[in-house]
Amino acid sequence: MKVSVLMTTYNHEDFIRESIDSVLMQRTNFKYELVICEDYSDDNTRAIVKEYKLRYPDIIKLNLQDYNTGGKGTFLSTFKMCKGEYIAFLEGDDYWIDEKKLQKQVEFLDKNLDCSFCGHGYKRYYHETGNFLGNIVHENRKFSLEDFIKEEAKNESNKLFPRLLTIMFRKSALENHPNFNEKVPTVDMMRVILLLEKGYGAFLEDVMGTYRINKDSTTQKDKIKFLERWIQVKQYILEYLPLKYSEDIQMSIEKSIIRKSYSEFIDRFMDPSNSHDIVKYFKTNNFNNIAIYGVGTLCNLLIKKIEGSGVNILHFIDKNTRGDNQINIIEPYEVDDNLNVDVIIITPSFDFNNIREFLKKKTKIKIISIEDILS
Template sequence: MLKVSVVMTAYNHEKFIKEAIDSVISQITNFKYELIIGEDCSTDDTRSIVIDYENKYPDIIRLNLQEKNVGARKNSISNVEMCSGEYIAALEGDDYWIDNYKLQKQVDFLDNNPEHTICGFGYKIYEQKTNCFLEDQIHKNEKFSLEDFLIEGTKLRRNPLSIRTLTKMYRKSVLENPPDIWYNAPYGDYISQILCLQKGYGAIMEDVVGVYRINKNSITQKDKKRFSEMRSEQKNKVLKYLPKKYSAYLQKDIDNAILLEEYRDLKGNFENHIDSETILDYFIKNKITNIGIYGAGTLGNAIKDKLNNTDIEVAFFIDSHVKGCSERPIIRPQEINTNSFVDAIIITPFYDSKNIRDELIKLNVKSKIISLKELL
């Protein structure tokens, strides 16, 4: 048996797939591994690229060429069914690894920690649209249970114990005779981690091993409403699947998802239907000439864009998770001081506005604090 099978799904990834494959081929290990690429009938040149790579590296690469487009989930499942390794690692065709010892480190960990079924690492986030790297995601925790994972999922933020696809490795034995939910789940990341944690512990190590690309053509970005529906469907399936002792955690997670969906609807309404004049009228009426924006994501940038060529100055963004660029100065909340004074600070994540407002007040912020919901 091979030690590791790396699975990669690919669809219309011609711009990124070479970087992804090269990062797998360049792994330095003391064991043999394989790379299984599921190519899902791309409409671009992805298929010919992966065939060229298979011809170049026949001892490593095995292709899973779909005869018709089957979708990401079925493509992923068929990849896993082809695996012959003791452990399975995953990498999407538009992400890539930056640590040539990524696989070796995880094999050493799982070999030495038989009570663990899954492990991951930290990673970088690259935003294709802005050509910026966001804050590195490092959530070190070397031993957590299913209950720990579900408790973290009840909070209004991305679950820090959720292992990103590009960093994970798990025992193939977890998926021997898997339950029906493995096949019925709309996507695999969440359910594979649930199944692993039912049979052992998880771990996240602090090394940063890869780059997760926010790509406008991925399903999470291209059709956000559909992805939100899939996420809700997934959580409800897991609610029915897991024992009742976990129900309260999952229900809270589902309730939070509804609140976040309201936020996404507001974001879409703001981006598409609220014009600059509406915002400008609010600021003029309230005698606001310069602002800080709490949240340097999509909504924060949309506000800045709508205020371009007006007399309202966006002095800075406040964000704990995003790195600044020259056109977008960003400070951390704890860096706010008397020199950071502006007439108002606009809170874009309204679903957490109370906690953010309390945080700013504790930091002695004297500016007017406005939730985006109030502004609209």
């Protein structure tokens, strides 16, 4: 068997048919199997995968759980059922859009024996609105474990972190790997690191799958909890990997902690009961005319909080323009003492120090963080 497609599913009755069909449509010059782990769903998912098993008994294998394991416990038992030289991941709410996806990745790995896995580009689909949010496209390239760790340190959204639905890897690269299920709350990053210990990772630039974003996912529903989990994973990685990676991993942990604090502040700022205190802060400090640096989530919240209060927003300062607002927008390099505002409020508080130091070189206007308003 050349390829095993390892699919995990839980409560995916609305999506699982599309996911399975995207595997069955694959055109290859080799045999492949689909091994589905159904994690004791509350909905009709199990009945659907059983139906497909009856229709495609020579292709589909089922690993039916007796209770809900929460995801982590499903991989190892399903992995052992896979007979392929290569394994491709797919979760039951995502799907592939290129009928030659498996063929292309097999051809790449057959030719590039120094690579333990490869990924590819994908579309992002927001299920609740039915809108596509744009494609994530990777350039054709190889990368090492050191490249991956350095990218994680400098960029919270690691461009070298492949989405699960895009990965195909050599089964031999994960055989006999250490059991870390009980040590980390989520295992995706550890699997990538284990694979990179066995060879290079690689990306194909082809866009061959669709990643479905659901409002009920952990990432969307509770960002603070999501960040807490990632901090725990990175702390484990800090202990696991050799000392030469420690500085970059520690930097990544610190950035995640700052992001978590930022998310916690957004939750506090959204509380309707503090609107009076926010307006009082501006009045007490005689901040009648203001400029806001950054046009993200906190900027929009601040606009709503002070609406009708007599506090005037004269400028937005941002590297990007925002066409749906009539207030004057200037780029950071245009800031000077002629803005005619009492204060500049920096909303990306996680990068406050760097932004403040840049602005202090441009103007003597008072500069504060948005977090000062609720301190």
